[in-house]
Amino acid sequence: MQQFDDAFIQIFEAENHRLFRYLDRISGDPDLAADLVQEAFIRLYRRGAMPDRPGIWLITVALNLFRNVRSTSTRRNRLLTEAWTGGALATESPGPVPLPESGESSEQVRRALGGLSHRDQQMLLLRAEGYSYHEIATVLSLNEASIGTLLARAKRAFRDAYEECRSASG
Numbered sequence: 478m479q480q481f482d483d484a485f486i487q488i489f490e491a492e493n494h495r496l497f498r499y500l501d502r503i504s505g506d507p508d509l510a511a512d513l514v515q516e517a518f519i520r521l522y523r524r525g526a527m528p529d530r531p532g533i534w535l536i537t538v539a540l541n542l543f544r545n546v547r548s549t550s551t552r553r554n555r556l557l558t559e560a561w562t563g564g565a566l567a568t569e570s571p572g573p574v575p576l577p578e579s580g581e582s583s584e585q586v587r588r589a590l591g592g593l594s595h596r597d598q599q600m601l602l603l604r605a606e607g608y609s610y611h612e613i614a615t616v617l618s619l620n621e622a623s624i625g626t627l628l629a630r631a632k633r634a635f636r637d638a639y640e641e642c643r644s645a646s647g
Contacts, residue, residue, distance in 0.1 A: 485522060488531045493518070496539055499606045503598065504543060505587060513542045533615050536608070540599075540616065585646065589639035597631035604628060 493514060500510035517539040521531065528534040590598050596617060603613045613628075614621035 484527050492532050492535055495606045502602050513539050533612055536616050585642040588642045592638040593634055600631050
């Protein structure tokens with residue numbers, strides 16, 4: 478058990494921050510990202526044995542947890558929207574919250590990312606966190622040989638979407 482504990486500490490120190498940054502970027506919610514990272518490490522600890530590739534195992538578990546949260550949230554929002562439009566929750570809605578000047582660029586990045594396909598978003602964010610082509614291919618169930626081409630296309634799509642966001646706001 479001591480050997481597992483030592484390996485767990487090592488993988489925690491190696492992957493914790495990278496996993497958090499990825500989940501924070503994809504979710505836009507640091508609290509949710511922290512919860513998902515914690516849950517992924519809890520599941521690894523409860524497993525009691527290291528998988529062959531613990532980094533890939535952790536990102537896969539965390540991504541599945543995120544998908545579950547997003548699916549539940551989407552379902553909940555749809556139900557609330559239906560109730561609200563039906564008058565059950567009709568109240569005066571507040572006006573839009575103005576974005577702070579300093580956050581304008583990060584908001585444009587988030588909007589540009591939001592305009593990409595889910596796969597392109599994940600590929601770009603995983604790569605930005607330093608995941609290898611092999612790790613990206615494994616996590617997203619893609620052919621490793623196609624990752625370079627897919628990433629190049631995703632980067633081009635992001636640049637185009639970002640320029641469009643900048644033009645629209647400027």
